[in-house]
Amino acid sequence: MKVKKNNKILVIALSVAFVSITIIAIVAFLNWQFVFTFSDGLSDIKEKISSESYTDIDVLSYQINLELNSDEQTINGDVLIKLKTKQQKQNRIVLNFYDNFRLSTVTINGKKTDYTYDDNLLILNNTRPFGKEIELRIIYSGTPKNVGLGSFNFGKYKNKSLVYSLNEPVFASTWFPCNDDVTDKAFLKMSITNDSNMVSISNGKLIDMTIKGSKKTYTYVSEYPISTYLVALYSGQYENFKENYISVDSKDTMLINYYVTEDKLDEAKIDFSIHVEAIKIFSELFGEYPFLKDGYGVAQFLWKHGAMEHQTITGIGSDYISGLKFHTSILVHELAHHWWGNAVSPKSWKDIWLNEGFSTYSEALYYEKKSGVKSLQSTMLSFKNDFEDGPLYNPGLKMFSRLVYDKGAWVLH
Secondary structure (H helix, E strand, O other), X not given: OEEOXXXXXXXXXXXXXXXXXXXHHHHHHHXXXXXXXXXXXXXXXXXHHHOOOOXXXXXXXXXXXXXXXXXXXXXXXXXXXXXXXXXXXXXXXXXXXXXXXXXXXXXXXXXXXXXXXXXXXXXXXXXXXXXXXXXXXEEEEXXXXXXXXXXXXXXXXXXXXXXXXXXXXXXXXXXXXXXXXXXXXXXEEEEXXXXXXXXXXXXXXXXXXXXXXXXXXXXXXOOOOEOHHHOOEEEEOEEEEEEEEEOOOOOOEEEEEEEEEHHHHHHHHHXXXXXXXXXXXXXXXXXXXXXOOOOEEEEEEXXXXXXXXXXXXXXXXXXXXXXXXXXXXXXXXXXXXXXXXXXXXXXXXXXXXXXHHXXXXXXXXXXXXXXXXXXXXXXXXXXXXOOOOOOOOOOHXXXXXXXXXXXXXHHXX
């Protein structure tokens, strides 16, 4: 995740003899964003990240079918979860799921089961043997709560509907039942149904699109396991354009999909043109892009603070598509997360500095590859001038602050 900085004047004192360094520093400034501690949603985050996860299950896969009703701001969900139990004597299964939905069906292996649904937990009776695969099905309806940083939003862009999710760190359970634990990665199949004039997007590769009456359904499959905080949903009146990336060994061609509103199309084609080269730079530095089979993409959404590294389909705020490449560092940062955070993931949210520190440092490495070591130095100097004091491990409510991002980058440097 990358969030916008507060407006601040950056004074660069360089001699005339170093005009080239000045130019590099100015470019770095225009592309660099401060981060900050959020005021909205902090109580939600504090409560959730301090609670213990339910680690006695291992989710293998989610099959999520959602119908969106933008006018009523409701969803109809039908979710199949395959999992295994991890304890020898286990008589219940606990899922994270906000308790404001109406449940119409709850089954284990096709049979109705007793359950309790309270305090944002769905607890099901389970008498299955240890290690045996279990299939749960939960059918539900209602209005998702919008908590944390904005977990599920029925928004509008220029008076047109635009729906999106932003689960980080622990709010996927506001819209689908899950084991909302950063360490429990699972395969994902997502089907999204909305009005036929809407384009719906999720993680992975589009495998099917069907129209039935006035409704259109898009279905995506992820070939790689995914943490729940990275599960994405976008649905809007998008225009789509594409590019191709050729792997470092020249053996694979990967599709890059971009989704923006019509008024942002020309600007996005300019701003997003950095991706092919950026993926190549990071693939040469860190190893090949880790989700080649699923591809990569960027979708415009309405979050006002920056962008979010949803696995294979980054979300970028509408305000950061300008056609001037002012926010390249945001795009580069979210791309870097696909190595640092998405592929290699932290054990807990206490280690979030590994996600953000590596991705912030990756910005400097990108500029070094583009413009030389002086560009890296000026970028790192900009990070050093403003990061906060404090411990990186377990930053609490500073988990999205300059401490985590910029000090984390300097520890690596």
